[in-house]
Amino acid sequence: MPANKKYLTKSPWLRLAxxxxxxxxxYAVMLSFHLALTSFLPKKEVIATAFILGYIIWxxxxxxxxxxxxxxxxxxxxxxxxxxxxxxxLLNTNFNHGS
Structure with a gap:
């Protein structure tokens, strides 16, 4: 069953947006969320969790x-x-001199 034309985006720029x-x-929100988690949790656990949770959030x-x-x-x-x-x-890396 085709989509109803009145619900489709008419402008190609809005569709691209x-x-x-x-x-x-x-993707930027998902990636920044996991970077924020690395500030509070161990990085190995965040990386392991990001494999599944990242795709779900995205x-x-x-x-x-x-x-x-x-x-x-x-x-x-x-x-x-x-x-x-x-x-x-960013605050955590700046206060720890890039580590």
Whole structure:
């Protein structure tokens, strides 16, 4: 059964923005989340957990980018989450002189 035309994105730029938000933005949030976990947990356990949990988080973020009505809100949310998750990692590496 084909999709109803009124629910499809008409603009190719919005379609590209959704694809990039889901793929690139979702991956950035997932990666920064696991970097934040390395600030609080041992790195070996985070890497082992990221093999499974990373794909699950990325799949949900990818799906949310296509379900959301406003792709720009998705982009803003992904950027804010990425910065928020990177802060503990960046602060931890700066205070420990890069280690």
């Amino acid at each position: 959704k694809i990039l938000a889901g793929a690139v933005g979702g 799949a949900f973020l990818l799906l949310w980018a296509f379900i959301a009505k406003n792709v720009w809100r998705v982009w803003l949310t992904y950027i804010l989450l990425t910065v928020l998750f990177l802060l503990p990692y």
